[in-house]
Amino acid sequence: MILFITIFFSSCDKKTEYKEVEKDKGVFLSGKIIPDSHFLGDQKCKECHQDEFKKWKGSHHDKAMQIADSISVLADFNNKKFTSQGVTSRFFKKGKEFYVNTDGPDGKNHDYKIIYVFGLTPLQQYIVQFPDGHYQCLRTAWDSVKNKWFDLYPDFKVVHSEWLHWSRGGLNWNNMCSDCHSTNVRKNYDEETHSYNTKFAIINVNCEACHGSGKQHVTDVEKMGEKYVSDGSFQMTTETGPKELVDQCARCHMRREQFSEAFNFEGTMLDHYYPQLLEERLYQADGQILDEDYVYGSFTQSKMYQNDVTCTNCHDAHTLKLKFDGNKLCAQCHIPEKYDTPKHHFHEQNTESSKCINCHMPGRFYMGNDFRRDHSFRVPRPDLSVKYGTPNACAGCHKDKDDVWAAKNFTKLFGEVDSIHYSEKLAPGITMQPNGHVGLIELMNDTHQPEIVRASATKVLSNYNAQNFVEEYITLLNDDSALVRGASVDVLSTINSTDYTSYFLPLLEDPKRSIRVKAFYGLAGLSESEVPEVYKDSYSKVKKEFFLHLKTNADFVGARIKKGDYYIKKGNNEEAIKNYENALAIDEINNQIRINLATLYYNGKQYAKAEETFKEVIRQEPQFGPVYYSLALMYAELNRVDDAIIQLKKAVKIMPENIRVYYNLGLLYDKKQEYENAEKIIVSGLKKEATNEGLLYVLAYVYSKSEQKEKAKNIVYQLIDLYPNNQQYRSFLNQL
Template sequence: MTKIILKFNGIPYCFAVLFLIFHSCINKKSDYVDVSEQDKKRFTSSTLIPDSHFLGDQVCQSCHSQEFEDWKDSHHDKAMAIASDSTVLGDFSSVTFRSQGVTSHFFRRGNAYYVNTEGPDGNNHDYKIEYTFGIEPLQQYIVKFPNGRYQCLRTAWDTKKNKWFDLYPDFKIIHSEWLHWSRGGLNWNNMCSDCHSTNVRKNFKEETQSYNTQYALINVSCEACHGPGKTHVERAENLGSDYKVTNDLKMVPGTNSKLLVDQCARCHMRREQISEFYNFEGTLLDHYFPQLIVENIYYPDGQILDEDYVYGSFIQSKMYHNEVTCTNCHDPHSLKLKFVGNVLCTQCHVPENYDTVNHHFHPMNTESSACINCHMTGKYYMGNDFRRDHSFRIPRPDQSLKYDTPNACTKCHDDKDDHWAWDNYLRLYGEPKNKHFSDLLIPGLRMEPDGYNHLVELAKDTVYPDMARASAVRGMVNYSGPQVVDDMLRFLKDESPLVKGATLDALGEINTSDYVNYFLPLLNDEKRAVRVKAFFALAPLDAALVPEQYKQVYNDVKKEFETSLKVTADFVGGKVREADYFLKKGDLDRAIKGYEDALNIDNTNNIVRTNLANLYYRNNNFESAEEAFKTIIEQEPEYGQTYYSYGLLLAELNRVKDAIVQMELAIKFMPDNVRPYYNLSLLYDKADDLKKAESIAVQGLKKAPQNESMLYILAYIYSKGNQLEKAKNIARRLVDLYPNNPDYRTFYNQLNARP
């Protein structure tokens, strides 16, 4: 059975987004703006917009008939609908579909649609289809569960091939796992609703683990993008020909390009949620914070790997930084591309320079000569949904050779390798003219020699995208030393709120009140996301010790922080965030409770279970700690870090023989990590087996010849075994390699003083 351990870092996202095109509005020059005075305020309100302020698409149609016709039947229009003969596309004529040992039977009962499939108890049950979800290239189906939960089936309908298919055909998912369709991974309330309907309130009640999710309109309506129409209609009726759009609508002609992209991005972004609901006040970072470039979500050069829903890629691009918006390519209402083929790109790029054999070196009017196939490669998600990378990058086979990242050349020429691609790139184009941020980010994230300096260089240079700079700052936390903290502190004053937020996340992992004077001013930041992250970083500060001038804002932001915890309380990441907050405050019991709650959401998340085991140990609950490690080993028997942590626990309990067994397994499953060698050598020493202790230390030193821990332990073992010359040689190396450590010189002198 294959286990899938999802590493969210607290970022909720929707598996069920079926459309790629940004909802937006025509971006043309005019005197209209949509930046209201409210948008300029530092603290946006948390006021809920009444559903009655959303008038519905028929009201919009009365004045905007063409826009309505364009929008009708679009991906936004069909984002969600009540299941009926006019909306259901799948075959429910008593057909059976089998995948991964699960049989699903789709049938009709009167006018209703049903499926008989595996439920949360592992047995098959009949489920009524309540809603359809999406239209192309697949349609999902939603069923109702107790406690207000709605779940999206794992089996979806392929609207192009007209057949049922499994969203995860390669994974066996058992009924007790988070990814099972009846559980968190495909829950509509928290994974999907916010972006598929209008004016959504999740309304999760943690005490009862129930939902009362509500919305004004079932689909992505006109008002999902432009805001509630009540004031707009009233003003238009009262003012007649004198009416001009001011602050009563969003995403209107003349909207600043960056603001327009941000307004689209709230649904087209993998992100952490900050506010309880979206009320059209403030900006993107008053409600959400985007996922940065991290392992398993992006390739290290920023290309898409897991689903990022476009925004995280687009803000890396030169297009974004040159004022290109979603609506330059996509019709804002039909969501279709404005032009066919390379004409779309030659709106801006001179055809004579780019749409020519002399540029792309492929036959004209073929797939090979299409701009998007070189500059917007893509991946299939959800089985059959091909989505393109919107970072608009130049193919870089040289980076593929250095970093094992993909490139467009060998994606098409799959019979060739990256060496061939790079040779031809050099022949046709010469050396790349510009340095890509990934040449700094990747060595830094991989902790290569001089990697830390690369991250600092990237984070400081505003030529690079804020997305990359923020990711660099976030990666600096993997390094140690006082200089690292000093370097990160400077970015708390960066002009980019994305960089400030990433810096606070990184510094927030340090459990100390030493930097409160740096964090306190950020409680007044214009962006709610930055304020909330600053409050988390301030957790070690006793509220009674908050300086007088910050007391009011501290209490105000505390409410915003508590709201952010509340709105993510049904996510593993949200409960972990809460647990970490209490851990920083020194409340070990509430921290443990938070991690236990996280495991109740996803019992297979062994990153959480590892942290919980360590907290059990700190709380002297050794039995629970050991049980947690055993569970991890049972679920992931080849994960070496667990054996290492378990071995440390057993060593602390003075169960030396048991600890040795676990540490040997740690070496077996992560042979290149030197820490288990160090600890295993110490354990054999404790067991009075100097020969084994020496052997293990020698093996570890071969893995890392200059590692000071391995050098020291080997010198110590030689010294204890009266192999003085060997001990002196190793100690001499320690002194030479680490001259600023007085302990090594003292050790060396002591060895020389021995007879």
């Protein structure tokens, strides 16, 4: 299975010789980069570990990345043409070298030399070199099963100016692939020049990528001979605990954010990365895979993980293949007489339908033809599919049936569900059901639930207005789970208040780097002089970790935005603008950045720039309703009422479900004393949401000003019935 798209670089790195040092006291790690000379290569490992080497040789790890040559390249480059989404690519040779003619970053076709190849089956990708150290992965790949060229994203048109174009950030090897496809990678990105000098010790995922650099190990073996005793410095050994092994594999088998400059085997996973949580658009509402989530986020939801089943219980550590075929794999733990029988699965024995994985590990295709299974190992729940639109294995196989049929027949065969699964509380929250927050609060406080589920519930709860749950979040800052602490800090950091930032201070000494860095960001509203003396040393150390984190990820739009947001919290509008402009420079058609930048211009009284920036969004995306709304609010604050009304009228047409548009347009008509227009637009909004408090109040206010006091009284009576504890409405009635 191909995990990421990846590529190679020269390893002749002239870094200062690495010196072994004692770890800093407390939780702070040295952060030292391991020199390439400490990685001796698989041939050295083979001298003593021939069986392991033999298994590894030819595996997906071995073939994670290779130099393009007549042996490594599987695809047909005999002047073959492939057309998709209006772009024709031609694959050909010049002597012994491989080339593609395809559209480049300027929208025109050019010849590009293939430098590296990625992977084996079910697909192989090809990488070309661009200026300034950029290496890019082609969008067209080779199907090594069907032996044909194909588009990784056949239904998704991308133009040359977009970040997702193959020649830009979305398919850039340096930041999207290298860390997991080669050994001892240092990205070495320079933000000022937008260039890379990426280095690695070994081109592929060799023995030392997983077990750690071999120099000291070989030295000790040669010195001690048969008396050799392991010093415990190696990773992923027979002594590694089940959950620790999952964390070590997770480094590459998860979707995540990076927090260290380079992975150097110090500390734990959360000292280097923080995983993507279960959120909308990335996971299904019940936690099943949706986007490319890899494995960690799924597997850590499972009962298997909770009961210390680990990766190597099913997968051979070196070949990466399954240890057994068919249901024998599951029969290692699950009694065949009980589970591998029609009495359990209700399908004909020894068929595809009777395989455990097809009910408990349904999957999806990624990258066009790469089928990956969900590792959360769950019981199919067609009843949840009916409620929340989540997939289930039953309807997934019975294509001619729907979820209602599947739910009915599941109950007929297995009876009513007699236990509560976390997905029954997670799904209502993710899909924003009216009382969905109740289940989320229960999940995030239930220490018997998987950590990633608790952390995800913590993050998702913020959709119900995090300000309403500040006390709950503050409590979770002391949770035993680092994932939950991290999610709590993330949410509290988005609230525009410094009332509780003192609660972040102890987290500057959290044992996990990722949590410390998150806490520092949350403390941005606190000036350095306000930091208590007892935390000043830790604050200073984490400040370095925070800015190194930003520097490491500066080739991602998100990191540049985060830096801008940090300065917004600091009250430094000028630096915030600079970083948002930098973000736009590497993703020039990202209009969410542009809208935020326009707001920053406005806050800095750069009104002309703000207006032009909003208008640029409109030129690029004329059907994007929020931009008309934002521009209208700016016009209103500048007292350009007529201009504001024009923009809000456009916003109403594009996003008629947005109640705030009706509310603000009604206020503007009232300001112009156009009471009839005000009444008309507010009534239109009330047809969408009849009990909306803001709309009812504005309507009553408009009636009172236009000498329609009886109508005004009727509306106020409604408000009093709906909100009896609001004394403002009773005072309003008395005035009328």
